[in-house]
Amino acid sequence: xxxxxxxxxxxxRLGLRxxxxxxxxxxxxxxxxxxxxxxxxxxxxxxxTSVNVDVPHYNWTEPEKSYVLSSFYxxxxxxxxxxxxxxxxxxxxxVLFLGSFGSALLSSLTPHGIYMGGWRAYCCIRxxxxxxxxxxxxxxxxxxxxxxxxVERTRLGAFAYTGFDCGNVLAMYAAGMxxxxxxxxxGISYVSGAVGLSWCMLWLLFGANRASEAPCIGRAEQRYIIxxxxxxxxxxxxxxxxxxxxxxxxxxxxxxxxxxADTWGLATxxxxxxxYLNGVLGLQMHSNAFFSALPFLLMWAMCxxxxxxxxxxxxxxxxxxxxxxxxxxxxxxxxxxxxxxxxGFVEATQKPLALALVTLSVGVSSAATIGSELNTIDLSPVxxxxxxxxxxxxxxxxxxxTPLVVGVxxxxxxxxxxxxxxxxxxxxxxFAGNIIYLIWGTAETQPWNDNDTKSEAGxxxxxxxxxxxxxxxxxxxxxxxxxx
Numbered sequence: 001x002x003x004x005x006x007x008x009x010x011x012x013r014l015g016l017r018x019x020x021x022x023x024x025x026x027x028x029x030x031x032x033x034x035x036x037x038x039x040x041x042x043x044x045x046x047x048x049t050s051v052n053v054d055v056p057h058y059n060w061t062e063p064e065k066s067y068v069l070s071s072f073y074x075x076x077x078x079x080x081x082x083x084x085x086x087x088x089x090x091x092x093x094x095v096l097f098l099g100s101f102g103s104a105l106l107s108s109l110t111p112h113g114i115y116m117g118g119w120r121a122y123c124c125i126r127x128x129x130x131x132x133x134x135x136x137x138x139x140x141x142x143x144x145x146x147x148x149x150x151v152e153r154t155r156l157g158a159f160a161y162t163g164f165d166c167g168n169v170l171a172m173y174a175a176g177m178x179x180x181x182x183x184x185x186x187g188i189s190y191v192s193g194a195v196g197l198s199w200c201m202l203w204l205l206f207g208a209n210r211a212s213e214a215p216c217i218g219r220a221e222q223r224y225i226i227x228x229x230x231x232x233x234x235x236x237x238x239x240x241x242x243x244x245x246x247x248x249x250x251x252x253x254x255x256x257x258x259x260x261a262d263t264w265g266l267a268t269x270x271x272x273x274x275x276y277l278n279g280v281l282g283l284q285m286h287s288n289a290f291f292s293a294l295p296f297l298l299m300w301a302m303c304x305x306x307x308x309x310x311x312x313x314x315x316x317x318x319x320x321x322x323x324x325x326x327x328x329x330x331x332x333x334x335x336x337x338x339x340x341x342x343x344g345f346v347e348a349t350q351k352p353l354a355l356a357l358v359t360l361s362v363g364v365s366s367a368a369t370i371g372s373e374l375n376t377i378d379l380s381p382v383x384x385x386x387x388x389x390x391x392x393x394x395x396x397x398x399x400x401x402t403p404l405v406v407g408v409x410x411x412x413x414x415x416x417x418x419x420x421x422x423x424x425x426x427x428x429x430x431f432a433g434n435i436i437y438l439i440w441g442t443a444e445t446q447p448w449n450d451n452d453t454k455s456e457a458g459x460x461x462x463x464x465x466x467x468x469x470x471x472x473x474x475x476x477x478x479x480x481x482x483x484x
Contacts, residue, residue, distance in 0.1 A: 010220035016211070017225060020147045021156040023207055024140055025163035027100060030199045031136055032167025034103050034129065034192050035072060036270050037175040040289065041188050042068055043274045044179035045114075055184030056115070064119045066407025069271045071123040073400030075130025077393055083135035084389025087142050091209040096139040097200055102132035104196025111186035130396075137392045142385035145377050146210050149225055153377060154310060154321075154370060161369045162303040168270065168296035176274075176289020241386055245448025251379055254440035256391055258329055258372045261433020262365070263395040265336050267402040268426045269295065269362050272410075276358075279413030281351050291355055298363030306367050321378065321443040329371030329437055336361040337430035344420030378443040382450075 042065050045058050060068075087095045106129045113121040140160065148156040178187040208214035211225040246252055274292050306328065313319045319327065339361040346354045376387040405425070410418045 015221040016208075016214055016217045017147050017149075017152070017156065017221065019206060020143065020208070021160045023203055024143060024160035025166075026199055027096065027136070027203065028140065028160065028163030029167040029170065030192075030196045031100055031103065031133055032164050033171045033174075034107050034196055035133060036168060036171035037188050037192055038069060038072065038126065039271050039274045040172060040175040040179060040292065041185050043278055044176075044185040044188070047278070055186065058118065060119050062411060062413070063407050065275075066403045068119055068122050068126065069403035069407075070400045071126040072130040072133075073396045075127040075132075076134035077130070077396035077400060079131050079134030080138065080392035080396055081389040083392075084138035084142075084385040084387075086135065087139045087385050092139045092143045092146065093203070093207045093209050095135050096143070096207070097203055099132045099135035099139070100196060100203070101200045103129045103136075104193045104200065106132065106193075107189045107196065108193030110189040110193075134392070134396065138385040138388040141376055141388035143209075144374075145381050145384040147225060148377075150381075154314065154374065155307065157374045157377065158303065158307045158310070158369050161373055162300060162366075164369075165296055165300035165303055165366055169293050169300055171270075172274070172296055173289050173293030176292065180289070241383060242448035245446065246380075246383070246387065246390070249379070249446055249448065250440040251442045251444075251446065252387065254437045254442075255372060255375050255379070256394060257433045258333070258368075258375075258437035258441065259391050259395050260398045261333060261429050262329075262368045262372065263398045264402055264429045264433075265333070265340070265426045266362075266365060267399040268406070268422065269358070271403045272406050272422070273358065273362075275410075275413055276419055280348050280416055280419060281354060282348070282414075291358075294355075295359040295362030298359055299366040302363050303366045303369060306370055310370050322441070325371050325375060325378075325443050326438055326441060327371075328367040329441070330434055332365045332368035332371050333430045333434040335364045337427040340423040340427040340430075344416075344423040346416075348416060372437065372441070375441070375443060379446050380449040381445065 042060075046060055046065070047057065083095065083099070106125055110122070110125050113125050117124070144153070144157050144160060174191070175188045178191060179185045181187060183190070208217075211217055211222050214222070273295070277291055310324055310328070313324055314321065339357050343354065343357045343361070346357065376391065377384045380387055406422055409421050412418060
């Protein structure tokens with residue numbers, strides 16, 4: 001028996017690969033909370049929501065608020081691509097630790113910075129947090145590619161990415177509760193920073209770059225992971241990054257459009273939802289925190305529903321992986337697009353309807369995790385972190401632009417018609433992005449994963465069809481190696 005053969009009966013059902021997925025889940029919870037609690041914090045800073053009268057508040061203008069909300073992405077857009085390179089060069093463990101540690105430490109220093117420099121200091125701190133966290137997302141993709149056997153990739157990847165949704169819930173609800181407590185808005189930064197630093201310690205203790213480097217992994221599980229990934233790992237050491245193949249790949253550009261569209265829609269809700277609920281619906285901080293978190297709570301719960309359904313469809317060979325990804329992505333982008341168009345016409349007096357639409361719009365969008373978020377690993381397991389870095393650079397530019405656009409369009413937060421324009425733009429972007437993904441997207445591993453693509457640039461655009469249909473063959477990743 002070689003290192004590429006394994007007796008599947010000896011492979012533990014819960015092993016070190018699952019611990020790595022759990023660590024990624026917790027890491028995403030922490031980093032997402034650090035990233036998105038700013039939406040609640042800005043509302044709290046400018047509305048005197050704390051019961052503690054000693055907590056200061058500020059009279060920032062709408063453009064100044066938009067600068068604060070977008071400043072994180074000024075930094076993260078600069079380091080996303082570098083993160084993909086660094087985690088391949090130095091390993092995921094050290095890069096993910098440094099990025100998360102830096103962001104958590106800066107969060108702890110945020111209140112003191114605001115006391116001294118106001119919104120400009122807050123922008124600088126958020127920019128530096130973005131520089132740190134820009135390194136982390138490519139690490140998530142690469143760590144999954146290093147640890148998840150192909151047959152478990154959707155399951156482990158989707159579970160890890162539910163940390164994003166859990167983090168959104170905490171960023172909205174826990175931040176709102178802290179802001180309305182005696183701690184006030186500074187408590188948001190202190191608690192988020194402390195939790196982030198605690199995760200960094202766990203990651204140092206239990207994280208490992210690869211199964212071959214993990215000291216506590218069982219022999220059977222190590223063979224199971226290495227046997228599935230060894231060929232890709234050998235090629236990775238030999239190969240240069242196929243820049244030409246990547247930047248002439250139609251599926252890659254389709255994925256880029258889908259991710260940018262999803263980011264525009266989600267960023268609109270993540271950064272602006274507290275302002276919309278406070279301005280148009282007139283909700284106070286306690287209610288605002290709950291109703292801001294509710295959509296993301298549904299989003300988190302739906303992740304597991306989508307995951308179970310995806311497992312059933314793939315194991316039963318009812319859909320190919322490509323068809324599954326396109327179906328889920330259509331749910332994630334087109335459903336919110338329709339709802340956002342409707343939301344713009346809801347009157348301020350129709351609070352229950354508005355809250356229901358907002359909750360449903362965000363809740364169903366978690367299908368994008370399976371629909372397109374994990375597609376980088378499909379296209380190129382060897383270069384997953386590089387693809388993630390490129391994609392994240394562009395999606396961060398989109399996320400940076402979104403609050404700036406809202407800051408220009410919404411001069412009076414209580415005016416429903418101004419928000420109607422915001423939601424209409426988001427719906428249009430979501431619809432167009434998924435059209436492109438349906439035509440040119442795929443879950444097939446690309447030729448340039450192994451070598452530079454030899455096909456003519458743009459040849460993949462030929463015979464494109466707009467369809468979602470099952471195929472007769474089973475997904476390639478369902479094959480496992482057994483002992484001779």
